[in-house]
Every structure is written in structure tokens, then in C-alpha cells.
Amino acid sequence: xxxxxxxxxxxxxxxxxxxxxxxxxxxxxxxxxxxxxxxxxxxxxxxxxxxxxxxxxxxxxxxxxxxxxxxxxxxxxxxxxxxxxxxxxxxxxxxxxxxxxxxxxxxxxxxxxxxxxxxxxxxxxxxxxxxxxxxxxxxxxxxxxxxxxxxxxxxxxxxxxxxxxxxxxxxxxxxxxxxxxxxxxxxxxxxxxxxxxxxxxxxxxxxxxxxxxxxxxxxxxxxxxxxx
Numbered sequence: 001x002x003x004x005x006x007x008x009x010x011x012x013x014x015x016x017x018x019x020x021x022x023x024x025x026x027x028x029x030x031x032x033x034x035x036x037x038x039x040x041x042x043x044x045x046x047x048x049x050x051x052x053x054x055x056x057x058x059x060x061x062x063x064x065x066x067x068x069x070x071x072x073x074x075x076x077x078x079x080x081x082x083x084x085x086x087x088x089x090x091x092x093x094x095x096x097x098x099x100x101x102x103x104x105x106x107x108x109x110x111x112x113x114x115x116x117x118x119x120x121x122x123x124x125x126x127x128x129x130x131x132x133x134x135x136x137x138x139x140x141x142x143x144x145x146x147x148x149x150x151x152x153x154x155x156x157x158x159x160x161x162x163x164x165x166x167x168x169x170x171x172x173x174x175x176x177x178x179x180x181x182x183x184x185x186x187x188x189x190x191x192x193x194x195x196x197x198x199x200x201x202x203x204x205x206x207x208x209x210x211x212x213x214x215x216x217x218x219x220x221x222x223x224x225x226x227x228x
Contacts (some may be wrong), residue, residue, distance in 0.1 A: 072136045078155050
């Protein structure tokens with residue numbers, strides 16, 4: 001099977017080379033940006049399957065119709081379709097999730113599922129992302145040999161809303177555990193961290209530690225709010 005991988009995050013490529021060197025060796029092309037993803041490229045390299053481990057752009061109908069496209073989502077669909085799945089799963093009280101390999105169709109996260117891999121949502125945000133990438137690498141390794149028959153999603157649909165930077169603000173009233181979960185799951189590189197605003201300043205929180213169930217220790221960065 002001739003396959004290509006489209007992924008924008010360099011960390012995933014590092015994980016893939018460490019845990020699934022066979023996939024790296026057999027990948028026909030690596031695609032890192034939407035400019036590189038074209039119908040002409042797919043046809044020129046005679047690609048059978050396109051894997052999308054971490055992708056933030058729409059894939060055209062022409063490509064979806066031309067080649068089998070497989071994306072990966074970190075919620076047990078049909079529960080948890082939509083944006084920011086790991087943040088929404090943790091803040092909804094879940095301690096576990098699934099990494100699912102989905103056949104891409106025009107409706108977001110709605111296609112049939114090839115494989116599911118359970119993972120823990122405990123630990124820091126970066127730790128969870130690494131765990132997800134390892135699971136995706138494992139799934140691609142399996143599917144690069146032969147695609148299983150995808151199974152249509154079954155059950156009640158529940159969709160998440162993609163989080164915005166403003167959603168990283170810490171609430172003024174909440175349980176300690178919720179504050180801890182919010183700080184840890186937003187503690188991911190290039191992701192808006194948990195924060196509070198105090199006058200002209202923004203206090204950003206990372207590296208939380210829950211102590212005695214009623215105290216949080218964390219690293220705090222204080223920044224002047226632009227325009228103040």
C-alpha cells in the first residue's frame with residue numbers, strides 16, 4: 001500500500017521516527033503544509049492512503065474523492081466530535097479517552113472508524129499529547145500494512161466547541177480540582193495557558209501540582225497586557 005502522511009507538528013515526526021521507523025521508511029511523501037497538499041501531488045505519487053495525524057486545514061472534496069483519507073481524533077466519537085477534544089474531555093471530568101482513526105468525509109469527525117486506542121488523560125498537557133502521538137504512531141503502523149474495514153459510528157452524537165484563547169481564563173469561582181485540571185491540560189507548547197487578569201497584568205499558570213487536595217502550586221508568568 002502506497003501511503004503519505006500530512007502533519008504540521010514536527011514533534012509527531014520525532015515520535016514516529018522513534019516508535020515506528022518502519023512507517024517513516026515506507027512513507028512515500030511527507031506533507032507539512034496545505035500548500036504541499038494537492039490533487040496533482042497525490043496522483044503523481046500514486047498514493048492509496050493519506051494519513052492526517054495533526055492537521056488544521058480543510059481537505060478538499062476532490063482529494064477526499066480521489067484517495068482514502070484517514071484522520072485521528074482524541075475523543076470516543078460520536079461523543080466528542082469537534083474541536084479541542086483533550087481539553088474538553090478533561091474539563092468534562094473524564095480521566096480516559098480514545099484515539100480514533102476515522103475515514104474522512106465532508107462532515108467533520110463523522111466518518112466510520114477504523115481503529116480505537118484507549119489512553120489515559122492523567123498527567124500534564126505535554127505528557128498527554130506525547131501519549132496521543134505515540135498511540136497515533138501505533139495505529140498508522142497497523143494501518144500502513146492493511147486498512148481494516150471501517151465501522152460506522154454508533155450512539156448519541158455530542159459535539160465539542162473549539163476553544164478560543166479567551167476560554168483559557170480561570171473562573172473566579174470553582175473547585176480546586178477543576179482549576180488544577182484546567183491549568184494542566186492547557187499547559188501545552190503553543191497553546192494559550194490558563195490565566196487571570198489583575199489590573200494591567202496577565203498572570204499565566206503552568207506546571208501545576210495538586211497538594212493535599214485543596215492547594216495548587218504552579219509556575220506563574222506575569223505579563224503586562226498589551227495596550228494598557
